[in-house]
Amino acid sequence: MPTVSIITITYNAERFLERTIQSIVAQQAMDYEYLIIDGASKDGTLDIIRRYEPHVTRWVSEPDKGLYDAMNKGLRMATGDYVWFMNAGDEIHDPQTLPRLLERIGATAAEVYYSDALFVQDDGTAVGLRSQITPHSLPHHLTWPDMALGMKVCHQAFIARRAIAPEYPTDNLSADLDWEIRCLKLARRIEFLPFVLCRYLVGGLSVQQHRRSLTDRFKVLVHHFGLIATVFNHGRIVWRSIRFKMQADL
Template identity: 70%
Template sequence: MPLLSIITVTYNAERFLERTIQSLLANQPGDEVEYLIIDGNSKDRTLDIVRNYETHVSHWISEPDRGLYDAMNKGQQLATGDFVWFLNAGDEMHDASTLFNLLNQLRNNPADVYYSDALFVDDTGKPLGLRSKITPHTLPHNLNWRDMAMGMKVCHQAFIARRTLSPPFLVDNLSADVDWEIRCLKTASKIVWLDFVLCKYLVGGLSVQQHRKSLTDRFKVLADHFGTATAVWNHVKIVARAVRFRFFG
């Protein structure tokens, strides 16, 4: 069995998929790593790109789905590695040493969850800055699930979980990744902060494209885990924090 399953979800991703695959190949994955591509029946050249790199893909499927999180559930179900890591089309490993450093941690510092910072990039690949520096989301080095009371503390692409404790995603909730991280953290016995950056995260995803629904869905997730009254109060604090960060940094 592989140690790590890397899962890429795609849909009409011809502009960005090759960027993700090339970052994997630059890290020279060996037998300890499997790579899965879960496609939602793309109509552009996405599948041509998959076929061009097919020898480097452990398994891929292309079929209609119910959206991003349905596809991510399919990826988890197909994965056989001890750990799962989601790098979707356009996301990349941070540099050519990332996988080497990560596998060393998985082998020698056993835990249930590993996390780090993420470098935000635009659609041209231009770096925009570390998430912990250019957003109000500071990154604690001793993370627990209660740190998520005000939302996504760790970028999903910088969060790796043991597959056996990784729950299914909520299919119809745009903040399903927040819920997934909280549930992983709740069941984890050991959580490890990595002192290197795991990924480059392509900004402008689904939650940005459907911002209002994403905020409503986030409230539902936080109310479910922390209670409605706490979620209401924390959303007041979230707004105040965002205003303070925007004007005072």
């Protein structure tokens, strides 16, 4: 049984998939499996998967009901102790990242590991660390109530023990926020990693459908924190964004 299942979700991802696969192939570790869940792509995505097939443990290409339905397929297919989603365009930060993660897992066996994420543009140019270029500060002792103001940890920088990882709701564009909260609620030990886990490609599904994403985020937070607290916290979110922009303009 591998320690980590790395899962990539793809759909018409020929522009960016190769960089993701290459970042995984470059890892100086063997104790993982690599799964690709494709939504019946119609471009050159499958050609890329076949080219790297010796490095892919399992892959499937079939129609699905969207991103989170595909992620649930990945969860069901995974056999590793931990699951780590690294979608098309995103990359493991550097070749020593997985070995360092495996070392920490061997030492502490936490239920959740997390770190910062380096945001990058389409051409791979670094934009900056998420905790520095967005209003989302990154606590070093994360608990689920820290999510009251939104997603503290980039999904690609959040690794959970498969035994506590629930399936994603498939009708909510902020399902990754809900998933992280539920993992944190179930985790007995949560560990911050002092190294960057991933390079995150800016411009995902929730960015493309921003308004609905905000509405769905509100629903997730109401579910976990209640209506009154969520309304109050959204006022704090707005003020935090204004203050962050003012400081950035100085």
